[in-house]
Amino acid sequence: xxxxxxxxSGLVKPSQTLSLTCAVxxxxxxxxxxSWSWIRQPPGKGLEWIGYIYHSGSTYYNPSLKSRVTxxxxxxxxxxxxxxxxxxxxxxxxxxxxxxxxxxxxxxxGKGTTVTVSS
Amino acid sequence: QSALTQPRSxxxxxxxxxxxxxxxxxxxxxxxxxxxxxxxxxxxxxKLMIYDVSKRPSGVPDRFSGSKSGNTAxxxxxxxxxxxxxxxxxxxxxxxxxxxxxxxxxTKVTVL
Numbered sequence: 001x002x003x004x005x006x007x008x009s010g011l012v013k014p015s016q017t018l019s020l021t022c023a024v025x026x027x028x029x030x031x032x033x034x035s036w037s038w039i040r041q042p043p044g045k046g047l048e049w050i051g052y053i054y055h056s057g058s059t060y061y062n063p064s065l066k067s068r069v070t071x072x073x074x075x076x077x078x079x080x081x082x083x084x085x086x087x088x089x090x091x092x093x094x095x096x097x098x099x100x101x102x103x104x105x106x107x108x109x110g111k112g113t114t115v116t117v118s119s
Numbered sequence: 120q121s122a123l124t125q126p127r128s129x130x131x132x133x134x135x136x137x138x139x140x141x142x143x144x145x146x147x148x149x150x151x152x153x154x155x156x157x158x159x160x161x162x163x164x165x166k167l168m169i170y171d172v173s174k175r176p177s178g179v180p181d182r183f184s185g186s187k188s189g190n191t192a193x194x195x196x197x198x199x200x201x202x203x204x205x206x207x208x209x210x211x212x213x214x215x216x217x218x219x220x221x222x223x224x225x226t227k228v229t230v231l
Contacts, residue, residue, distance in 0.1 A: 049219070107176065
């Protein structure tokens, strides 16, 4: 059974870079037909898609975040990562990683990790 | 890309049916049969309930159903149960050019 687990810095200072990793277990991140996505949810608000990376390494980002986001994959460790630069308080959120059954839906989600941007 | 529009809240008594709408545009909901629905209980990760407009993943009760007409998708919960009280989000693929996904604003379902 595929499982995803987010990890990374829970507290980030304004203007710095947020870094998170999603470890994939129970399956290969290189499997065809899937992409690997990041989604976030600010406190008390709805879900926002951040971006995803295909098994091939191609990436696609939310246009509103594109200038600050980088998603990468480490096949040797079976994990993928998110970097969000120049963070502000508006980037405070629970960050989820998820598997996308291309091009349609997110079928497996991590439990989420809380990131707070504060000095 | 604007969020898909959902009602803020809906409610119903146990055993009743409720329907949640999800309105987008011809660039997302209306353009593709890639609408999915997620249930989220407080403090938990979203759970897939419906995909490709009307398909149910294994393990999801058949009282959850989905449909679409034009730019509006809908999720219906029949025979409402206490455990159905949660937030629900729709999501749509928004195009092969920009490879985007857009979520709905979310709906709180309350079981009276």
